Amino acid sequence: MMVSERLIIVLSAVCLCAVTAKYKSPPVCFYDGQPYKVGRAFTATDGCNKCECLSSGEVECTAMNCKGPCTFEGGYYKPGKSFKSSDGCNWCKCVKSDVVTCSANLCSKKNKGGY
Numbered sequence: 001m002m003v004s005e006r007l008i009i010v011l012s013a014v015c016l017c018a019v020t021a022k023y024k025s026p027p028v029c030f031y032d033g034q035p036y037k038v039g040r041a042f043t044a045t046d047g048c049n050k051c052e053c054l055s056s057g058e059v060e061c062t063a064m065n066c067k068g069p070c071t072f073e074g075g076y077y078k079p080g081k082s083f084k085s086s087d088g089c090n091w092c093k094c095v096k097s098d099v100v101t102c103s104a105n106l107c108s109k110k111n112k113g114g115y
Contacts, residue, residue: 029053047079048096070094 029036032045036053044051048066051059069076073086077094085092085102092102 027055027057029057029059031059043080047081047094067097070096070098070100072100 027038029038029040031042031051031053036042036059038053038055041050041052043049044061046066049062049064051061054060066079069078070081072083072092072094075083077083077100079094079096082091082093084090087107089107090103090105092100094100
C-alpha cells in the first residue's frame with residue numbers, strides 16, 4: 001500500500017507542473033509604453049536607432065550617434081518621418097539626419113489639388 005500511495009503523489013505533482021506550464025504567458029518587453037513580443041525588432045523613439053525585444057524581457061537598442069532632424073524645403077523632420085513635398089504630389093522621407101529621399105512623380109493639376 002505504501003508504494004501505491006507514493007506513486008499517486010508523484011503523478012499528481014507531474015500533472016500539476018504540466019498544467020501550470022501550459023498557461024504561462026509568453027515574455028513581452030515594454031518600450032515607451034508599448035508591448036513588443038520577444039524577437040521583435042522596431043525603431044527607437046529617436047527615429048534612428050533600432051531596438052529588439054530580448055527573451056529576458058529587456059529591450060536592447062543600438063547606440064548610433066543620431067545628429068538630429070532633416071531640414072528640407074524650410075521644414076524640420078525627424079528621421080523616419082514621411083511628408084508631402086512642396087510640389088503637392090510627391091512624398092519625401094527623412095531617412096536619417098539630413099538625408100531626405102523623395103518620390104519623382106510627374107505632377108499635374110489634378111494631383112496638385114487643381115481641377
